Amino acid sequence: MRVSVQSQDFDLATALHGFGTAKNTGATVTFTGLVRDDTGQLDYMEIEHYPGMCENAILKIAQDAEQRWGLTDCLVIHRYGKLNVGAQIMMVATAGRHRVDAFDAATFLMDYLKSRAPFWKKEVSLGGASSEWVSAKDSDETALKRW
Amino acid sequence: MRVSVQSQDFDLATALHGFGTAKNTGATVTFTGLVRDDTGQLDYMEIEHYPGMCENAILKIAQDAEQRWGLTDCLVIHRYGKLNVGAQIMMVATAGRHRVDAFDAATFLMDYLKSRAPFWKKEVSLGGASSEWVSAKDSDETALKRW
Amino acid sequence: MIDVVYFAWVRERIGVPREQIDTTAATVMDLVTELTAREDRYALAFSDLDSLRVAVDQELVDFDAPLVGVREVAFFPPMTGG
Amino acid sequence: MIDVVYFAWVRERIGVPREQIDTTAATVMDLVTELTAREDRYALAFSDLDSLRVAVDQELVDFDAPLVGVREVAFFPPMTGG
Numbered sequence: 001m002r003v004s005v006q007s008q009d010f011d012l013a014t015a016l017h018g019f020g021t022a023k024n025t026g027a028t029v030t031f032t033g034l035v036r037d038d039t040g041q042l043d044y045m046e047i048e049h050y051p052g053m054c055e056n057a058i059l060k061i062a063q064d065a066e067q068r069w070g071l072t073d074c075l076v077i078h079r080y081g082k083l084n085v086g087a088q089i090m091m092v093a094t095a096g097r098h099r100v101d102a103f104d105a106a107t108f109l110m111d112y113l114k115s116r117a118p119f120w121k122k123e124v125s126l127g128g129a130s131s132e133w134v135s136a137k138d139s140d141e142t143a144l145k146r147w
Numbered sequence: 148m149r150v151s152v153q154s155q156d157f158d159l160a161t162a163l164h165g166f167g168t169a170k171n172t173g174a175t176v177t178f179t180g181l182v183r184d185d186t187g188q189l190d191y192m193e194i195e196h197y198p199g200m201c202e203n204a205i206l207k208i209a210q211d212a213e214q215r216w217g218l219t220d221c222l223v224i225h226r227y228g229k230l231n232v233g234a235q236i237m238m239v240a241t242a243g244r245h246r247v248d249a250f251d252a253a254t255f256l257m258d259y260l261k262s263r264a265p266f267w268k269k270e271v272s273l274g275g276a277s278s279e280w281v282s283a284k285d286s287d288e289t290a291l292k293r294w
Numbered sequence: 295m296i297d298v299v300y301f302a303w304v305r306e307r308i309g310v311p312r313e314q315i316d317t318t319a320a321t322v323m324d325l326v327t328e329l330t331a332r333e334d335r336y337a338l339a340f341s342d343l344d345s346l347r348v349a350v351d352q353e354l355v356d357f358d359a360p361l362v363g364v365r366e367v368a369f370f371p372p373m374t375g376g
Numbered sequence: 377m378i379d380v381v382y383f384a385w386v387r388e389r390i391g392v393p394r395e396q397i398d399t400t401a402a403t404v405m406d407l408v409t410e411l412t413a414r415e416d417r418y419a420l421a422f423s424d425l426d427s428l429r430v431a432v433d434q435e436l437v438d439f440d441a442p443l444v445g446v447r448e449v450a451f452f453p454p455m456t457g458g
Contacts, residue, residue, distance in 0.1 A: 013160030023232060026183035027223055029176065029253075033458055036173035036244060048384055050450060053434035078457065085170060090458060097183060099376070106176075107250055110458055116436070118450075119457035120384035133385050136454030180376055195302055197368060200352035225375065237376060246458070257376055263354070265368075266375035267302035280303050283372030 001062055001074045005054045007081040009088060015077060020095025022072040027102040031110055033089040042085055042124045049080040050118035061112045069105040073098050076109065080119065111143040148209055148221045152201045156235060167220040167242025174249040175220075178257055180236040186275065189232055190273045192280040196227040196266035208259045216252040218243050223256065258290040296361065298325075300339070301370035304346065307339040322348050322367060323357045340367070347372055378443065380407075382421070383452035386428065389421040403440045404449060412446070429454055445449050 004010075012032065020028045035045045042076035062074050083089060092109045096102040113119075121134040151157075159179065167175045182192045209221050220242035230236060239256045243249040260266075268281040299312045316321060319325035326343070329336040340346065349368040351361055361367070381394045385455065401407035408425070411418040425439060431450040432441055443449070 011160075012163065013158075017157065020181075021233065023184045023187075026181055026234075028179045028181070031246065031250070032175045033246065034167075034173055037170045038244075048387075050381075050383060050431070050434070050452070053431060053450070055162070056434060086168065086172075097182065097185075099178065101204075101252055102179070103250070103257075110246055110250075114458035115455055117457040118383070118431070118452065118455050120453065121456045122384070133453065134456045136456055141454075154337060195305075197299075197301060197349070197352070197370070200368070203352060261376040262373055264375040265301070265349070265370065265373050267371060268374045269302070280371065281374045283374055288372075 001066060002076075003055060003058045003062055004077045005049065005051075005058070006077065006079055009079070010077050010091065012091065015075060015091065016037055016093060019075060019093055020073040022095070024097055025072045025095045026097050027099040028073075028093060028095045029102040029106040030091060030100075031106050032091045032092045033084050033087050035087045035089060037085040041129075043124050043128070044085065045083045045087075045089075046122040046124060047080040047083060047089070048120045048122070049078075053118050054078065054080075057115065057117045061109060061116065065105045067093065067107050069094070069101040071101065071105055074105070074109075076113070078113070078117065078119065096132075108147050111140070111147065114140045115144055121133045148213060149223075150205045150209055151224045152196065152198075152205070153224065153226055154268060156222045156226070159238065162222060162224060162238065165242055166222060169219040169242070171244055172219045172242045173244050174246040175240060175242045176246075176249040176253040177238060177240045178253050179238045182230050182232050182234045182236060184232040185212045188272045190274075190275070191232065191270050192234075192236070193269040193271060194227045194236070195223075195267045195269070196228060197222065200265050201225065201227075204264045205260065208256060208263065212241065212252045212256050215255075216241070216243055216248040218248065218252055221252070221256075223260070225260070225264065227266065233289060255294050258287070258294065261287045262291055295365060296364060297366040298329075299366060299368045300310075301368065303371055304339050304369050308335055317361075319361055321357070322355065322359050324351065325361060325367065326357065326367060378407075378446060379448040381448060381450045383450065385453055386421050386451050390417055399443075401443055403439070403443060404432065404437065404441050407443060407449065408439065427453060 066074050075093040078090040094102045094105040124131045213221050222240040225237040241249045241252040271278045298315050300308045326340050330340050350364045380397050382390045408422050412422050432446045
């Protein structure tokens with residue numbers, strides 16, 4: 001298991017080097033979150049984080065996932081700081097015996113990271129016309145209830 | 148969208164080069180299926196396929212997924228032939244606006260590939276002691292019903 | 295004449311991956327009945343239709359599918375891709 | 377003395393990311409009440425507790441959590457990671 005909270009970008013291939021190589025691994029799932037520009041007005045996203053608590057919260061979530069789905073490997077990388085449109089925000093990777101384990105664990109990790117890891121996103125529009133904190137969605141809170 | 152049915156191995160990083168780079172992509176999910184050895188007795192897996200029908204069936208499933216979840220990109224690679232323990236069997240990648248789109252589309256693709264793409268797996272044990280066709284699971288057929 | 299192809303254990307039981315069959319069978323089921331009557335290896339392969347799937351011209355169909363104009367029929371066990 | 381830290385718009389409203397508060401508040405809620413009475417910027421930041429989350433010593437807690445032995449309290453909006 002590996003957890004990293006970092007400002008620098010990551011490379012999926014490098015991150016996955018040696019990931020999930022246990023003989024009883026049958027499935028790996030990765031999720032990558034990117035800065036999306038729906039309106040064509042987004043300049044960049046600024047991600048604020050709570051140093052220390054981030055790492056601890058993610059570690060705990062990842063350990064829960066490993067145990068619950070008997071994962072053979074688990075990886076979470078989450079960035080903070082200024083991220084341009086199209087930039088990678090974070091990734092999770094899960095390795096398990098069966099596809100359902102890997103899928104469910106990755107979905108669980110994402111649901112928890114969304115609402116329980118101390119990061120806050122601010123969207124800054126082109127020319128600095130506006131800058132707004134992204135609101136938490138009720139649907140994200142609801143998503144947690146299934147686990 | 149890209150679909151490939153091939154005997155040679157693939158590299159996740161190379162396969163994902165330029166994948167899901169549209170500005171409205173917020174999430175990408177990948178799934179990789181590997182030859183798993185639960186018993187320590189597996190020598191290799193032999194995958195038989197129906198040339199032509201494989202490509203067509205996968206293309207159709209991928210097009211369905213793209214449309215249903217408004218995917219911004221979609222990729223399926225499936226191998227056939229002799230695959231050793233730990234070898235990559237196949238991968239799917241989905242890119243969408245939101246994480247739920249990418250996750251659901253990838254899960255859907257996997258459920259359909261499992262039971263509707265014309266591949267058949269045979270497990271050959273060490274020393275050739277036994278060789279058995281993998282049975283389709285009822286749970287795989289059931290998994291299709293949710294879509 | 296119709297091309298008939300077999301995969302996985304169906305292929306192993308029939309003994310060939312592909313053959314041309316001279317038939318006037320109107321449906322897949324008629325063809326199955328005809329082959330079953332022909333030789334034991336077909337009877338063995340087709341003994342449990344619940345464990346078989348069929349495609350005509352590379353599309354999955356039911357056993358009552360018509361064979362009019364069909365060039366290729368494939369018999370195989372439930373698929374195990376992914 | 378307790379370290380109090382703020383994130384996102386809570387930090388912007390309070391005007392500082394971190395400060396030391398000399399308090400005898402027994403719970404998080406007592407601390408909120410104390411700060412709210414102190415200055416408008418706190419009153420503004422704490423005006424809607426439903427839109428706030430709190431952590432003591434980097435663990436998420438409810439507003440009735442005790443502050444005995446606590447070194448650090450953090451106030452912030454609902455998290456938006458991932």
